[in-house]
Amino acid sequence: MPRYEFDRAPSRLDTGSTKWSRYPADVLPMWIADMDFSVAPEIVSALQRRLEHPVFGYAIARTELREEIVRDLAERFGWTIRPDDIVFLPGVEPGFNMALKSRLKPGDKVLIQTPIYRPILDAPAHWELEALTVPMVRAEAGYRPDRGALAAGLAQARAFLLCNPHNPTGHVYSREDLAFIAAECEARDVLIVSDEIHCDLVFAGREHIPIASLAPAVADRTITLMSASKTYNIPGLKTSFAVITNPALRSAFAGARSGMVDSVNLFGLEATLAAYRDAGAWRNALLGYLQSNRDHLEQEIERLIPGIRYHPPEASFLAWLDCSALGIAGSPQSFFLRQAKVGLYAGEVFGAEYGAFVRLNFGCTRAVLSDAIERMAGALAGRAQP
Template sequence: MPYDFDHSPFRHGTDSLKWQRYGTALPLWVADMDFITPEPVLTALHQRVAHGILGYGAPPEELTETICARLATRYDWAVTPEQIVHLPGLVCGLNVVCRAIGGPGDGVLVQTPVYPPFLAAPGNQERRLLTAELTAEPDNGWLYYRFDATALAAAIDSRTRLFILCHPHNPVGRTFGIEELRQLAEICEQRDLIVCSDEIHCDLLLDGRRHTPLATLSPDIARRCITLMAPSKTFNIPGLGASFAIIQHPELRQRFKQAMRGIVPDVNILALSAALAAYRHGDDWLRELLVYLAANRDFVVDHINRHWPEIRTTVPEATYLAWLDCRDAGITGNPHHFFLERAEVALNDGAAFGPGGEGFVRLNFGCPRATLVEGLERMGAALASR
């Protein structure tokens, strides 16, 4: 069935964070796409609202079973319903993990540049943030990120208890391959770390790539792994907050649930309906979405290559986020401010993504092609007037 990704409803004045924060600037920032969610999700939501009572939600068994079936089909991962812990958001999950593992002053390791809540969660829970920078290698003029296993291991100290992995990685768009995951798993095993693998973007692999959940590598990594997933990015329902953790080791799961007590609300009843409908009936839409996103990605990287050779970009393997190195672009000051003020285009400021992010911006291409064209034209005009 053909889906229309070329048009988007007008989002100004709809209490959208993306469209409100920067006023009239064209928003190509936060990870929220300008696409209407699949029709079965909307139907499920209409039906839920039509019932008229919006009381506390209780995750239906059907949803948990659907998630388990999906993990088995897509990733060959045998997960049982009791191993799923429903959550009202992934950032909430990151904070719960930091709260659950270790004690005040213990270290939490992350690879930067990274989605900013990874940097904030340890401190929010009185843990110590440790960072290891990913290394960017030029690859045919593009930016390609890898991690350096030696540098990663060197960042671990005697009080490090937790490693938080972003897989696929936001903002660098990498989907880590089995060999890389093995190396990461080995480090966690040798240093006896719990690992939290944020796999929120796992359904958004481009060009037919296949996601491998970290926990599927071996029974040993599975027992020390907390995986976070959600239908929110995949089906563009991030405002509903439906998400979940997969924790196979019973004691680890108990610690996680204990850390949730009293502070984590139940998943709301609309999110439950939307998640179930999305997972059951959204995959045709998802297949076409991925084709559209890959074409948008190609358009962005081709545009940058042809018109702005002084800016280097990643070629994302997953996500709808491109990561642009503007350090040689002759921009005075912060490129996020430059594009906001001179182009009226709102991008994410790379500096917020931690070490290795300064001088970069993140561009969200999860939007109709016409919006992307307008954004790039505005950016081009600003660059021409430097």
């Protein structure tokens, strides 16, 4: 089995990286959700091979790519789809926007669970729809959907924008909760738009279940959005896909694309094919590394900043940190940026009521992660004894 080196990451300064351009070079950027690791060598080789042909015209997804995705979904999630159910897109964000545009009319309500990835929160307003928000509940073991609040919300909504695995809490929905959501949506005739972009990075002990895989009747009312971008660290290639098994829903979705998206990035398609076909071993190795980072973060927070409340995520590389007990005056994001030179995402980005939280991206080397926690702990200690 090939070995991959996640303890070394290339410098991204001056590479036109969004993450590494926002702050001065002395700040550790741990905000936007991409990872610092080199892409799988299998993907780099596939792109190099494609570069040898010097024409980069408009591209379509080759049959082989559709078949690889069909195979992957069947093997890993037991979900059977057909190649033609897949609609390629330049991103999951455009995908959930098109999904809402395709089926709803101004004034309709869209249910969303907070805290939530900001573009999901903002999407309804783009189409003059109303966002109905219900908070996740925090139990001893972490965040969970609130079934009572969900049922009440779904009674008013025309669509549910689900995010599973959930960003920023890292919650992976159980089969029982998904079945509950699906049954409520069926009873109320609610469209399900399911953002599953983080589905390939689920840690040991949890299982990803595409909501549409529960039953054909659920798939009939669901638009699922996926991508190789988060898992294989290729989000700059702007390629994702929707799976829509219901032909009427697919055709309405195609209508919503029109005038905005025709074809998809040539290199993104090549990289996506190489990811699903060739880079499974790299993905498994990455998952192990991320899981150790997740556990390391938990231990280090306990050791150095026990005032932070942290529920280790069940998937992906984002940690949702409750800083409310730290006694920071004002925004913890600004405090850690100024005093610790660590660039986190501010909690209020994920919902107005989460100002006491920050989101930390641990898709980085263990050394950078340790440095960040030490800097944060140092800043808090320095504040206590000026």
